[in-house]
Amino acid sequence: MSEQPKRAPKNPRGTRRQRGPKGPTSRRRDGARVRALKALMAVHTGAPSQVALNRALTHPKALSSVDRRLVTTLVYGTLRHRRRLDGWIAPACRDGLRGLELEPLTVLRLGTLQMAMLSRIPSHAAVHATVEAAKALIPKRKVGFVHAVLRRLDRERPWIDDDRGGDLPPWLERRILGFAAQLDVNPAAMLEAFEASAPVHVHVFGPHRDKTIADAAKEGIELKPVAAIPGAFLLESGELFSSEVYDRRRLLAQDAASTAIAHWLDAQKDDRVADIAAGRGVKSLTLTRAGAKVYAVDLDEDKLDSAIELHQRAGCPVPEKVLCDASLTIPLDAESFDRVLVDAPCTGLGTVRRRPEIRHRRSAADIYRMSLLQARMLEASAKLVRPGGVLVFATCSFAEEEGPMLVEDFLRSHPDFRRAPLEAPWCQPMLDRRGDLRSHPLLEGMDSFYGARLLRDRPKGVEATS
Numbered sequence: 001m002s003e004q005p006k007r008a009p010k011n012p013r014g015t016r017r018q019r020g021p022k023g024p025t026s027r028r029r030d031g032a033r034v035r036a037l038k039a040l041m042a043v044h045t046g047a048p049s050q051v052a053l054n055r056a057l058t059h060p061k062a063l064s065s066v067d068r069r070l071v072t073t074l075v076y077g078t079l080r081h082r083r084r085l086d087g088w089i090a091p092a093c094r095d096g097l098r099g100l101e102l103e104p105l106t107v108l109r110l111g112t113l114q115m116a117m118l119s120r121i122p123s124h125a126a127v128h129a130t131v132e133a134a135k136a137l138i139p140k141r142k143v144g145f146v147h148a149v150l151r152r153l154d155r156e157r158p159w160i161d162d163d164r165g166g167d168l169p170p171w172l173e174r175r176i177l178g179f180a181a182q183l184d185v186n187p188a189a190m191l192e193a194f195e196a197s198a199p200v201h202v203h204v205f206g207p208h209r210d211k212t213i214a215d216a217a218k219e220g221i222e223l224k225p226v227a228a229i230p231g232a233f234l235l236e237s238g239e240l241f242s243s244e245v246y247d248r249r250r251l252l253a254q255d256a257a258s259t260a261i262a263h264w265l266d267a268q269k270d271d272r273v274a275d276i277a278a279g280r281g282v283k284s285l286t287l288t289r290a291g292a293k294v295y296a297v298d299l300d301e302d303k304l305d306s307a308i309e310l311h312q313r314a315g316c317p318v319p320e321k322v323l324c325d326a327s328l329t330i331p332l333d334a335e336s337f338d339r340v341l342v343d344a345p346c347t348g349l350g351t352v353r354r355r356p357e358i359r360h361r362r363s364a365a366d367i368y369r370m371s372l373l374q375a376r377m378l379e380a381s382a383k384l385v386r387p388g389g390v391l392v393f394a395t396c397s398f399a400e401e402e403g404p405m406l407v408e409d410f411l412r413s414h415p416d417f418r419r420a421p422l423e424a425p426w427c428q429p430m431l432d433r434r435g436d437l438r439s440h441p442l443l444e445g446m447d448s449f450y451g452a453r454l455l456r457d458r459p460k461g462v463e464a465t466s
Contacts, residue, residue, distance in 0.1 A: 032067040033110065033133035036074035040106050041137075049079060049357050065239050076197060077117060078109050079356035084167045085109045088116065088158045092149050104142045107134045111150045116159040123154045166195040168352070171364050175349065179398045183432065185442055193441035198353035200235040201226065201446075203254040203282075205289050205314075212250045219243045226444045228426055230263055232256035234445070249314035254282055255354065257439035257449035260430065261343065261394045262286035264422055264437055264451055271338040275319070276326045276381045277345060281307025284319050292339070294319035297326055327376040330384060337384045339392075344374040346395035346402050350448030353441065371401045378410055382417065387458040390420065394437075394451040403450035404436060411454075420455035 039056035043049050053075050057068050078085065089108050090096040097105065107130060114126035121129075127150045134143050166173070173191060180190035202223060204212050209231065213223055221238030232254075240246050240253065262283040267273050269291030275284045278296035280303050287294050288311060296319040298304050304321045311318040324331055326342075347366050352358045378393055385391045393410075395402045411417055421427075421435035432438045437451035 032063065032070045033074065033129055034136050035063070036071045036078075037106060037110060037133055037137055039071070039075045040078055040110065041102065043075075043079065043357050044102055044106065049075065049355050062242075065242070073118070074110060074113065076356055077113050078106075079360075080197070081113060081117065081167050082109060082356075082360060083169070084162070084164065085112050085116075087164075088112055088153065088162070089149065091158065092152045092156065101142075103138045104134075104146050107138065107146050108149055111146070112153055115150075115154055115157075127151060127154055166191065168195065168359055172349070172352070172359055172362075175364075175399065179440070179448070182400075183438060183440065185440070190440065190442060193445075194353060196353060196441070198255070198351075198441075198447065199445045200240065200253060201256045201259070202233045202235050202240065202251050203231050203256075203259045203286070204233055204251045205231060205286070208250075212245055216243065216245045216251065219245065221245070226256045226446075228429060228444055228446075229256045229260045230426055232259045232444075249285075249310060252282055252285070255351075255447045255449075256444055257350075257446040258282065258396070259286070260427065260437065260439060260446075261392065261449055261451050262341070264427060264453055265339050265341050265390065265392045266422055266424075267292040267339050272336065273339040273341065274322075274330075274332060274337045274381070274384050276330070276340065276342040276377065278307055278319070279303050279343070281310045281319070283341065283343060285310055285314060285316060287339075287341070288316045288319060289314075295322050295332060295337075296320065297322040297324060297330060297332075299323070299325050326380055327373055328380065330380050332384055334383045335386045335389075337386060338389050340381050340384050340389070342377055342381045342391070342393045344377050344393065344395050344402075346370050346374065346397040347399060348396055350396045350398050350439075350450075354447060367397075367399045367401050370397075371399075371406055374402060375406055375409070378406070382410075382414060382456075385456045387416075387456055389456050391417065391454045391456065392451055393454070394449060396447060396449050398438070398440070398448040398450065403452070404432075404434060407436070407452040407454075416457050417454045418457065420453055422453060 035056040039052040042052040053072060056071055057063055086097060089112055093100065111126055111130035114121045115123045131143060131147045134146055176191050176194050177187045180187040216223060221240055221243055222236040223233035224236050226232035226234055245251055267287045267290045271292040273287050273292040274295045274297060275287060276297045278284050278298045281296060284294050284296050284307055296304055296307050301323050304323060308318050347362050347370050348355060348358045382391055393407060419435045421431055427437060430437050430439055439446040440448045
């Protein structure tokens with residue numbers, strides 16, 4: 001009988017149990033939470049939530065549809081309810097939130113969100129999974145603190161008797177209520193709409209719109225028309241971002257209000273159009289598809305390169321790239337453009353449902369600061385408009401200082417410009433008493449955009465043409 005080999009002890013003293021090359025099984029299983037935490041930390045250090053979330057969903061590799069939904073829910077939910085979450089967490093920490101570092105606080109917010117607001121995740125599972133995810137990102141000594149606080153929160157459950165309403169800062173609530181009063185809509189309904197998450201809107205380009213919708217349906221994507229906006233649809237179901245129609249840029253994820261601004265310019269075939277602060281080129285693509293010759297102007301070269309790539313993937317002529325600071329001097333010929341679109345940088349208050357971090361980053365003082373920048377951009381851009389041409393000034397904000405007040409000041413100092421609202425039926429429900437475009441969440445769930453459409457009059461004695 002041969003000698004049997006000795007078995008190695010299961011866990012010899014002084015050694016660690018060996019694991020596979022990818023680390024503990026629980027960490028692999030909770031990769032969605034690790035990515036959500038990384039995205040939240042990126043947002044807290046200045047990244048836009050959409051950029052941070054997109055990276056979390058796709059790098060180093062794309063997630064499954066289930067994990068995509070979980071990461072999205074965790075990131076946006078934590079940002080949207082941050083003030084309420086902090087109110088529950090603070091009493092559970094010995095010294096409150098004072099001195100608490102960003103990383104453990106972010107983990108606590110993520111875990112508390114799951115216990116308090118995601119009913120499909122059992123509390124014990126939320127605590128365990130969040131702590132396991134934390135091990136990949138924060139030091140061991142901080143993990144123990146996080147675990148203890150989450151277990152205390154699970155025992156005490158302070159959210160049960162919390163009857164607070166929304167989670168918007170008081171100054172922003174007052175602004176929203178004032179906005180509702182200006183438009184003569186229900187203030188409580190408007191405030192509730194701003195508290196909710198934003199729907200996904202899609203812009204489907206013509207002239208092959210029906211075929212695109214049919215092809216999307218074959219991929220399980222259901223779209224419902226947004227009555228007010230040409231080419232705008234509500235995504236009702238389906239995996240849009242992994243579809244072929246999206247990959248080929250036959251349609252784009254774009255809020256219906258943003259789509260409306262591009263259509264409101266009413267660019268015609270062969271028009272010369274300057275798209276000021278063009279960003280990544282979504283509006284430029286709409287203008288190009290209308291047959292216009294577009295000049296994309298922006299301070300960020302990476303964004304302009306993305307705009308070029310977007311047009312190439314969509315099979316459209318690429319716009320001329322103009323890299324400059326449009327609040328100073330724009331290096332284009334004066335009075336040489338039929339249409340000029342100024343989608344100015346702003347506080348983004350109209351997009352707080354879609355970018356919930358804005359409610360924590362912005363203050364009332366930012367409104368005045370941004371309006372000064374917008375006024376300079378409007379002044380520089382107006383010089384490009386030919387007599388008889390159209391200038392559209394737009395912001396994704398509902399603040400009066402970033403819209404009507406600024407435009408009124410501009411018109412007083414530029415008597416050759418006057419308001420010229422588009423008369424198309426689709427935009428009439430969106431016009432205020434001045435003739436400016438004002439969208440809001442109670443209109444088809446849109447973001448709150450402002451747009452003024454201005455005509456530059458021809459000198460007297462010169463016959464105008466349509």
